[in-house]
Amino acid sequence: MKKLIFGLLSVLLLAIAPAKAVPTDEITELINRQQQAWNQGNIDAYMLGYWHxxxxxxxxxxxxxxxxxxxxxxxxxxxxDRAAMGQLKLELKDVQMLSNYSALVAGRWVLLRQKDSPSGVFTLLLEKKDDHWVITHDHSS
Known part of the structure; x- marks a missing residue:
């Protein structure tokens, strides 16, 4: 009987415990925050996604x-200025977890401006430092 009660309590506690953030979700959110900061013309906020x-x-x-x-x-x-920055669109193609503390992210970027729309691809290495994900290596072309 004790085992049954303990088992039921364990299941109940797991059901009501707050869900831990999934690393890929945290990484996607970081990239989304960067895109939003760029599109608001805020390079300083955009740079918060990078390892300082x-x-x-x-x-x-x-x-x-x-x-x-x-x-x-x-x-x-x-x-x-904002005209030079344009509107950034980032499309994540793949988030590959290399470990609990590192991930490889691949995607496409396009910069929509009045006079042109440069575009390309990127590969990012993200690492968890001081309990936060940051980009430590950015290869964009």
């Missing part, structure tokens, strides 16, 4: 760039 560290790596146009501060400065130079 000198070892942050960004690869684009055949070049390797390192550092959160350098990346922020480059974004602000390349996108000085």
């Amino acid at each position: 560290d000198p070892k942050l790596r960004f690869v684009s146009k055949g070049e390797f760039k390192y550092g959160w501060d350098k990346m922020l400065a480059a974004y602000k130079r390349s996108y000085p």
Whole structure:
């Protein structure tokens, strides 16, 4: 009888316990927040998705760039106003968990602006640092 009561209590506690966040959901939410920040013209908020560290790596146009501060400065130079920023659309194709603390994300991007619509693909390495997911490596082309 004790086993039955314990079993029923365990099931009940599991049923009412708050669900833990699924890493892929957390990662998707991070990407969605970045897209929203970009589309609001807020590069500083967009950069919150990146690891704020000198070892942050960004690869684009055949070049390797390192550092959160350098990346922020480059974004602000390349996108000085809302017209240059346009509207960003990100489409996640795959979120592959490499471990409990790292994930590989692949997708497509398009920047809708009045004069053009550049587009491409991206691969991101995300790592869980200090209990938060951040992009530690961004390869966009």
